[in-house]
Amino acid sequence: MTPLIMLIDDDLVSQFDMRIKLKRHGLTSEIISYDCPIEALRWFEKWKESNGVFRLPSVLLLDWQMPKMNGFEFLEEAIARAIPLNEMDIYMASSYSNCLDEAPDEIKSRVKKRFIKPLSISNIKLLYTNLCVKEKL
Template sequence: MSIKTIHRACIIDDDKLYVSLIKMLINKNELAQELLVFENGKQAFDYFEEALAGNNATALPQVVLLDLNMPIMDGWEFLDALEPYANELKQSSLKLNVVSSTINPEEMNKARNHAIVNDFITKPISKEAMISAFRL
């Protein structure tokens, strides 16, 4: 089964090996034309804030893969920082997925129940989970 290639995807993760594997999966399966990569939530938030403040929703990715544990600004802080933009994000075609190796059920539920989170995906991410994350 093939899925439509999206215009822009985003990985927010500080694990260089994971990022290179995900990039390879995305490219091999032709899931996105363009890929934004941020090593921490602060870099990503600055990008998102600029796009949202400038009413430039087309600059936003359609799919985001967000890690929770990162330096500078972690995934939870990133989600909190985006909270004021929840309405704009819901109106855009953004699908924000938390991707984490946590096995803590409380963290998993907290992520799944967050207002702007589409889904929680466990690392290591399978090809099937990746393709599902990109299905709009």
């Protein structure tokens, strides 16, 4: 089964760039994207109601700074809503190298890696390598 990747980034240009790089340099995958973290939370609520019709993403690639809710707030809200984040590889994408410094320890522990935007090819390869290792376990 092809992995499902969810992108959450309010910048449509960054979203487009990530989507292109993921498709061009990675394994075949299905990508869903949201420019609003609140809409992404609604998708997870629909996933919970779907009784297995929707697949849970294998990878969550999340922007740090977004209007309405930043990446940390999104993860805190997902935890509060009992979204099984431990079943996903979570990556934080940001233009700021210190974005994880402000995160609570519980959030830091759930983020596998922070990527500087725009994503490099080595970041994409790392993401897919981690995904392949996880799928084999």
